[in-house]
Amino acid sequence: MAALQLKNQIVLLRARLGWSQAELADRLSVSRQTVNSLERGRYDPSLPLAFKIASLFECKIEDVFEPGDAAS
Amino acid sequence: MNSAVNPASEVDRKTDATSTGSTLYGMYIVALAVSGLGNLGMRVGMEAGWFGSGSVTVGVIGALTALPLFVAAGLFWKLLRRNLDELVQRIVLEALAFALIVYVPLSALYVNLRTAGVWVPRLDPPDILMAPAVLTALGVALAWRRYS
Numbered sequence: 001m002a003a004l005q006l007k008n009q010i011v012l013l014r015a016r017l018g019w020s021q022a023e024l025a026d027r028l029s030v031s032r033q034t035v036n037s038l039e040r041g042r043y044d045p046s047l048p049l050a051f052k053i054a055s056l057f058e059c060k061i062e063d064v065f066e067p068g069d070a071a072s
Numbered sequence: 073m074n075s076a077v078n079p080a081s082e083v084d085r086k087t088d089a090t091s092t093g094s095t096l097y098g099m100y101i102v103a104l105a106v107s108g109l110g111n112l113g114m115r116v117g118m119e120a121g122w123f124g125s126g127s128v129t130v131g132v133i134g135a136l137t138a139l140p141l142f143v144a145a146g147l148f149w150k151l152l153r154r155n156l157d158e159l160v161q162r163i164v165l166e167a168l169a170f171a172l173i174v175y176v177p178l179s180a181l182y183v184n185l186r187t188a189g190v191w192v193p194r195l196d197p198p199d200i201l202m203a204p205a206v207l208t209a210l211g212v213a214l215a216w217r218r219y220s
Contacts, residue, residue, distance in 0.1 A: 034159040037219045046158050 006044045007068040010035070013057045027056055041068075096151050096164070097209065103144035104205055110137020111197055159219060167211030171204050178203070 014024050021039070025032040028049070037043035038053075045053065054061040114133055123129045152164055185192045 030157040031160060033220065034157050037159055040220075042219045043159055043162075049158060 005041065005068045006065045007041065008038065008065045010053065010064065011039045013059070013064065014039075017057075024056075028052055096148060096156075097212070100144050100148055101205060103140035104201060106140045107137050108201065110134070113137075163212060163215040163219060166215045167208050170211030170214065171207035174207050175204050 010024075014021070019027075021035045022032045025035045028035070030049070034043065038045060050061055050065055054064045057064060110133065114130060114137070117123055117133075118130060123133075152161060156164065182192055182195070
């Protein structure tokens with residue numbers, strides 16, 4: 001079964017608030033490497049982290065993440 | 073509107089994955105080195121007759137030199153579960169899985185070739201102990217590359 005990869009708007013939302021990757025990482029209590037991987041679409045977050053990100057940007061989870069292309 | 077999430081209790085959980093990962097791996101390597109040195113000391117001591125004829129003494133030393141690995145294993149597991157963020161946790165777990173699934177067939181291949189009388193390099197216990205650590209490091213490098 002093909003895996004569904006997520007697209008996200010983290011870069012845009014972060015830029016809108018003027019935060020650096022390190023600052024966002026601090027607010028999420030994750031490493032900067034994790035934020036970098038999320039922004040580059042290399043890593044899909046766990047559900048709790050996804051909710052945390054949406055909550056931090058004060059928007060709904062589907063405003064941050066959306067289904068992307070299916071990857072085999 | 074949701075409020076921002078940043079519980080104070082989580083702030084002290086690490087944000088520098090590289091340093092935490094290095095601590096995790098470095099600690100294990102140090103324990104491995106202590107154990108390897110202990111093994112070497114035991115063999116040298118036995119050949120030099122430092123321990124007399126008492127096999128109990130050698131046995132106790134052998135058990136003590138393995139102790140750092142048990143301590144490291146406990147700390148490794150604690151750090152892995154509590155101090156790593158989810159991406160680094162995933163990388164380490166993938167690396168451990170990689171090490172295991174490569175180590176087992178490699179070991180079987182080595183034993184079979186040796187049993188069949190085919191020339192294979194002679195491996196001492198420290199070499200065999202190092203193999204999973206080296207394979208885990210390789211696994212971390214491969215997983216890190218995939219996610220970054």
